[in-house]
Amino acid sequence: NEDHAGYRQLLNDQIMGLIAAGIEANVTDRPGGIFVRPADQIAEEDRILIQTVARVIITDRRGALADQINVRSLVEATVPLLSPNRPLRPEPLAVAPLPRRDLTFHNGLGGFTPDGREYVITTAPGQRTPTPWVNVLANPHFGTVISESGLAYSWSENAHEFRLTPWGNDPVGDSNGEAFYLRDEERGHFWSPTPLPCGGATPYVARHGFGYSVFEHTERGIRSELTVYVAMDAAIKFAVLKVRNELSRSRRLSATGYVEWVLGDLRPKSAMHVITEIDLHSGALFARNPYNTEFRGRTAFFDVDDTHRTVSGSRTEFLGRNGTLKAPASMTRARLSGKVGAALDPCAAIQVIFDLAAGQEREIVFRLGVGRDTDDARNLVHRFRGSTAGRCALESVWQHWKHTLGAVNVETPDPSLDVLANGWLLYQTLACRLWARSATYQSGGAFGFRDQLQDVMALIHARPHLAREHLLLCAAHQFPEGDVQHWWHPPTGRGVRTHCSDDYLWLPLATCRYVLTTGDTGVLDAPVHFVQGRPVNADEDSYYDLPGRSEDAASLYEHSVRAILNSLKFGEHGLPLVGSGDWNDGMNLVGAEGRGESVWLGFFLHAVLTPFADLARTRGDTIFADRCLSEAAALRVHLEDSG
Numbered sequence: 001n002e003d004h005a006g007y008r009q010l011l012n013d014q015i016m017g018l019i020a021a022g023i024e025a026n027v028t029d030r031p032g033g034i035f036v037r038p039a040d041q042i043a044e045e046d047r048i049l050i051q052t053v054a055r056v057i058i059t060d061r062r063g064a065l066a067d068q069i070n071v072r073s074l075v076e077a078t079v080p081l082l083s084p085n086r087p088l089r090p091e092p093l094a095v096a097p098l099p100r101r102d103l104t105f106h107n108g109l110g111g112f113t114p115d116g117r118e119y120v121i122t123t124a125p126g127q128r129t130p131t132p133w134v135n136v137l138a139n140p141h142f143g144t145v146i147s148e149s150g151l152a153y154s155w156s157e158n159a160h161e162f163r164l165t166p167w168g169n170d171p172v173g174d175s176n177g178e179a180f181y182l183r184d185e186e187r188g189h190f191w192s193p194t195p196l197p198c199g200g201a202t203p204y205v206a207r208h209g210f211g212y213s214v215f216e217h218t219e220r221g222i223r224s225e226l227t228v229y230v231a232m233d234a235a236i237k238f239a240v241l242k243v244r245n246e247l248s249r250s251r252r253l254s255a256t257g258y259v260e261w262v263l264g265d266l267r268p269k270s271a272m273h274v275i276t277e278i279d280l281h282s283g284a285l286f287a288r289n290p291y292n293t294e295f296r297g298r299t300a301f302f303d304v305d306d307t308h309r310t311v312s313g314s315r316t317e318f319l320g321r322n323g324t325l326k327a328p329a330s331m332t333r334a335r336l337s338g339k340v341g342a343a344l345d346p347c348a349a350i351q352v353i354f355d356l357a358a359g360q361e362r363e364i365v366f367r368l369g370v371g372r373d374t375d376d377a378r379n380l381v382h383r384f385r386g387s388t389a390g391r392c393a394l395e396s397v398w399q400h401w402k403h404t405l406g407a408v409n410v411e412t413p414d415p416s417l418d419v420l421a422n423g424w425l426l427y428q429t430l431a432c433r434l435w436a437r438s439a440t441y442q443s444g445g446a447f448g449f450r451d452q453l454q455d456v457m458a459l460i461h462a463r464p465h466l467a468r469e470h471l472l473l474c475a476a477h478q479f480p481e482g483d484v485q486h487w488w489h490p491p492t493g494r495g496v497r498t499h500c501s502d503d504y505l506w507l508p509l510a511t512c513r514y515v516l517t518t519g520d521t522g523v524l525d526a527p528v529h530f531v532q533g534r535p536v537n538a539d540e541d542s543y544y545d546l547p548g549r550s551e552d553a554a555s556l557y558e559h560s561v562r563a564i565l566n567s568l569k570f571g572e573h574g575l576p577l578v579g580s581g582d583w584n585d586g587m588n589l590v591g592a593e594g595r596g597e598s599v600w601l602g603f604f605l606h607a608v609l610t611p612f613a614d615l616a617r618t619r620g621d622t623i624f625a626d627r628c629l630s631e632a633a634a635l636r637v638h639l640e641d642s643g
């Protein structure tokens with residue numbers, strides 16, 4: 001209320017009278033209700049904050065209420081339409097792909113190369129995969145999921161909490177927040193170097209490899225190859241587009257890269273807070289979400305090497321009213337407008353126009369990344385500029401996966417098992433499960449206590465240091481009572497505490513497996529602090545919270561002992577209590593009243609007690625070793641009798 005009529009507060013009385021006469025009277029000054037405040041009692045910074053987070057602002061300076069509610073804002077076209085100097089040719093007839101005879105385990109759409117290092121998929125109009133067939137490209141702090149269609153989504157630090165671009169959450173469709181386009185500047189025809197969002201008439205070949213994906217296509221005499229990968233040591237993704245003119249005359253073309261900003265978990269929640277700008281020091285497109293407090297200061301960027309480019313930070317302008325990625329309005333315009341700033345429907349689009357002589361090839365490198373702050377983002381932009389930096393980053397990707405996946409090699413009578421075991425299973429375990437914690441159907445982002453402990457046991461031979469690091473990380477999410485966070489979100493550690501009965505047992509099991517395999521007994525003495533929080537009440541299934549860091553610390557060995565002691569809770573049949581679920585979370589109601597028991601958990605506990613007894617004995621802890629064996633013996637009897 002901005003009325004300054006004096007002490008009688010006539011306008012305020014009218015407002016309160018209207019509220020009292022309606023059904024909203026009982027929600028005044030309550031969350032989700034109506035708050036009436038004099039403007040002169042609100043500090044200027046508070047007023048700015050309220051206006052920043054408001055979905056609608058209505059004022060008496062903009063006409064009648066009905067006019068403000070029903071207004072339709074039209075996008076002003078500030079860029080002229082493209083004026084082709086050659087006639088637009090009709091769409092060519094769709095071309096069916098040729099059968100591939102050189103792939104193993106080919107299913108009609110895709111198959112492995114003979115060496116098993118790539119999975120090759122051929123698509124064409126009317127010939128698509130039934131669901132997205134994806135490659136998860138990641139390092140420990142950044143990643144992207146890209147499908148055979150070329151569509152992708154990307155994140156930093158946490159694939160759920162801090163997405164750079166949108167995750168589709170569609171079990172049979174692709175995410176649609178990133179796209180690339182090629183355009184014939186002379187005729188106006190445009191298409192994508194990937195099957196989506198704007199596929200051409202001829203087939204596409206997608207090659208998913210270890211740490212990279214490649215898309216090959218030829219359209220109207222223009223051959224393109226798009227290589228996508230993530231640097232191993234930085235929060236940056238490369239999209240290297242090679243374009244070759246295979247005709248006998250010169251061509252004038254443009255390449256456009258496009259991303260929709262999220263900078264949070266869900267775009268509808270964060271888009272209104274995202275601010276875009278052209279960084280004066282680097283020339284890159286920057287984006288920030290100052291309203292995101294858990295990832296405060298993060299600065300995302302989209303960049304290309306070519307200095308002769310045009311840009312846009314407005315998704316509404318790029319797509320046009322009711323526009324789509326298949327036919328964005330900007331593809332009919334001569335260039336991008338350069339519009340950036342606050343209060344936009346945020347995106348980052350960059351367009352580069354170039355000429356190709358007959359037989360000439362051009363390489364254009366797009367980069368998407370994020371820095372911890374503006375200076376860090378600027379440093380990343382400068383560090384990875386130039387084709388040499390991009391090639392070095394790709395070489396590091398190749399070398400990393402060659403070294404990691406070459407540590408173990410198996411030969412069996414089953415070639416299909418060999419092709420998976422010699423690379424792909426370990427690759428997915430590390431890239432998808434441990435680093436990304438995301439894929440097409442679940443973009444969780446969190447660490448699951450049991451989940452990633454299971455995963456790192458597969459890395460003990462290839463990357464033992466990662467297994468060691470993760471043992472200590474998980475121990476740091478254990479409560480002094482011995483139970484643990486079922487899952488937690490990095491970087492804050494916010495997560496759930498539950499009655500789940502198997503989570504904590506994976507810590508002593510994985511510890512045994514690691515120590516007995518590597519001989520690294522020193523890890524058992526590594527001190528790790530507990531987390532602290534209130535216990536889960538008996539009538540609760542779980543609760544979600546940010547636990548504190550306990551002042552108490554203990555060795556990894558002691559953490560494992562507490563986990564085992566916490567598991568020694570048995571029901572009337574002498575079997576372990578299932579709590580709110582053993583390994584099968586779907587059994588959550590079996591133990592709802594505190595009486596349900598788990599046969600599976602009994603077998604699992606027995607499998608933990610036996611090797612841990614040996615580990616305890618090697619440390620001279622004979623008392624606990626004997627207890628492990630006695631508990632295992634009693635459990636064996638109960639399993640035989642009641643299991």
